[in-house]
Amino acid sequence: MRLxxxxxxxxxxxxxxxxxxxxxxxAPDLVVHGGDLAAGGAHPAYLIDQVRSLGWxxxxxxxxxxxxxxxxxxxxxxxxxxxxxxxxxxxxxxPPTVASIGEERLRWLEGLPPRYSHDSFTLVHAGPNDLWxxxxxxxxxxxxxxxxxxxxxxxxxxxxIHRPYIRHLHDMTVAxxxxxxxxxxxxxxxxxxxxxxxxxxxRRVEYDVQSEAEELLRxxxxxxxxxxxxxLAGKYCPPG
Numbered sequence: 001m002r003l004x005x006x007x008x009x010x011x012x013x014x015x016x017x018x019x020x021x022x023x024x025x026x027a028p029d030l031v032v033h034g035g036d037l038a039a040g041g042a043h044p045a046y047l048i049d050q051v052r053s054l055g056w057x058x059x060x061x062x063x064x065x066x067x068x069x070x071x072x073x074x075x076x077x078x079x080x081x082x083x084x085x086x087x088x089x090x091x092x093x094x095p096p097t098v099a100s101i102g103e104e105r106l107r108w109l110e111g112l113p114p115r116y117s118h119d120s121f122t123l124v125h126a127g128p129n130d131l132w133x134x135x136x137x138x139x140x141x142x143x144x145x146x147x148x149x150x151x152x153x154x155x156x157x158x159x160x161i162h163r164p165y166i167r168h169l170h171d172m173t174v175a176x177x178x179x180x181x182x183x184x185x186x187x188x189x190x191x192x193x194x195x196x197x198x199x200x201x202x203r204r205v206e207y208d209v210q211s212e213a214e215e216l217l218r219x220x221x222x223x224x225x226x227x228x229x230x231x232l233a234g235k236y237c238p239p240g
Contacts, residue, residue, distance in 0.1 A: 002027065003195040005123060005177050007034025007159030008061065009051075011041020011097075012181030012231075013215075015190040016050065018207035019180055026194055026203070032116055034159035034177055035061025035125040037109070039097050040227060041181060042212070042219040048105045059123055060112035061160065062131040063090075067101070068110045070094050076132045089239060092222040115151070120195060122153035126160040134158055137165040137176065144174045155200075157193060162236075164191045164202045175200055181231070188234035209234075 004023060009016050023031060033056045038044035040063060051058070066073040070091065077087040098106060114131070116123040126134035128151055135143050144167060148156040155173045163185045164178030178191025189204040213228040221227070229237045 001029050001120070001197075003118070003120060004028040004031045004192060005034055005121075005157050005195070006031060006056070006180060006192045007125070007177040008036040008162060008179030008181060009033075009038075009041075009047050010036055010063070010179070010181040011038050011044040011047050012190075012212055013041070013043040013046055014207045014209075014212040015180045015205075016047060018205045019190050019192055022203060022205045028194065030118075031056050032118070032123055033058030034123055034157070035059045035112065035131075036063045036159065036179075037061070038101055038105075039063040039067060039093060042216045042221065042224075044097050045101045045105060048101060048108065052108065057116055058112060059114060059116050059125050060109065060131065061125040064109045064112065065131055066090075066094060067098050068106055072132070086239060089223045089226065096221060117153070121155040121157050122151045123157045124151070126158060131160075134160045135174075136161055137163050141167070141169050145169060145172070148172065148174055155195070164193070166200050166202065173200070178202060178204075182227070183234045184230075184236045186233075186235045188232070 037047050037051055073091055125131050127147055135147055157175050159177050162179040162183055164176050166175045175193055177193040180190045188209045189206050192203050194201045194203055209231055213231045216224045216228045226239045
């Protein structure tokens with residue numbers, strides 16, 4: 001059985017459509033999404049509608065949760081004083097994003113579960129009980145095992161950190177899908193994970209990043225210039 005896991009689309013229409021075209025070539029039996037569908041891009045309502053129409057099962061992400069529970073972002077910010085400025089900027093994007101998607105789509109996002117279990121893998125957005133914190137690619141084996149072994153799955157998949165990798169431990173495998181939008185690994189292409197039996201593959205997909213960044217700048221979203229710079233760089237950029 002061939003499976004695909006697509007995460008962290010962040011309202012990026014062009015990246016999403018490029019991934020859809022690539023999925024048609026890969027022809028998976030099932031596509032699952034890893035959350036963070038809408039916030040942070042020019043097309044939040046469109047992305048929710050597309051994922052719903054495709055019938056992809058999936059999980060909630062932290063930037064999904066913050067739309068109906070902004071206090072979660074506030075609570076996380078209180079534990080990360082070095083991120084105060086950045087998280088305050090993210091907070092300012094919540095009201096226009098909620099206004100764009102409307103109440104019914106917001107309630108659909110709220111109904112997404114925190115984890116998805118399949119015979120082959122378990123998917124969470126970040127940590128098993130935390131949408132806001134997850135190991136980085138350079139995490140030690142012990143950190144990965146301590147974070148994900150409680151799920152009891154031979155393969156654990158997550159998103160959130162926008163940096164794909166695959167790590168085989170002696171008792172489990174941990175894989176990160178990377179992100180469809182706002183890559184943080186220096187590669188502007190969209191990223192997603194394919195599971196084909198025992199074989200795991202990170203797929204990278206080119207799209208028109210420049211046009212998406214320009215549309216983001218025209219969107220009126222607060223701090224769109226900062227987010228556009230991240231798209232164009234393929235890595236995190238501090239606010240100007």
